[in-house]
Each structure stands twice: as structure tokens, then as C-alpha cells.
Amino acid sequence: MSGQTSYLAGVSAEDQVAHTYARTGHVILARRWRGKAGEIDLVVEKDGMVIFVEVKKSRTHARAAERLSQRQLARIYKSAEDFLGHLPKGSNSDARIDVALLDSMGQIDILENVFCA
Secondary structure, eight states, X not given: OHHHHHHHHHHHHXXXXXXXXXXXXXXXXXXXXXXXSOEEEEEEEETTEEEEEEEEEOSSHHHXXXXXXXXXXXXXXXXXXXXXXXXXXXXXXXXXXXXXXXXXXXXXXXEOOTTXX
16 A cells, blocks of 8 residues: 555645646646656746756655655656657757655745756
8 A cells, every 4th residue: 555655645745846836827738747768747837948847755855855866867857858859949948957845744845957056
């Protein structure tokens, strides 16, 4: 049953983060989008900027951040490239990758543009 519990916790975390982006005027383009390299939790857009969001949930924000590996970032980057390839501007589209950290109290900390931070 723990696999189902983890899945539901992940979906709930993604719902909370999607709601946070939507509240600030972002449009949700895709949830759990799957490309050749893997899955991206959320793809949102605001003012022409496409934002790829990896959601990490743990007891604390620090623990959630620790769960993000270089391998995962590389996968997200490749998946983002795949997604952009389907857009009219392709890789010339304005884009960034965010990481949303969610703690056990439901607090969300969004790290914007993690590849340039």
C-alpha cells in the first residue's frame, strides 16, 4: 500500500504547486508530461515564458532539495528540450526550469530557474 500512498502524496503535492502557479496568473499547459527522456511534473506558462516544474515533497524543504539529483536535473532538461521541440519557436522559446519544494506543513518554496541560479 505504500506505493499507492506515495503516488497519492505526489499527486497532492503537484496539485498544490499547480494551484500556487495558477493563483499567480500562470496557465497550466501540462501535468505529468512524458517525453522520450522522462516525465515533467508540471509545465506552466506566463507572459510567453514556458516553465518546467519539478515537484519535491519531504518533511522539510532541505530534505526535499536533497532528493533532487544531478541525474534528475539532466532528465528534466532533456524532457524540456523535447517539449519545446513541439512548440512553434522550438528551442528558441523563452523557458526555464523551476523546482518546487513542499514540506510536511504544506509550505511551498519555489526555486526559480535552477539551471541559472
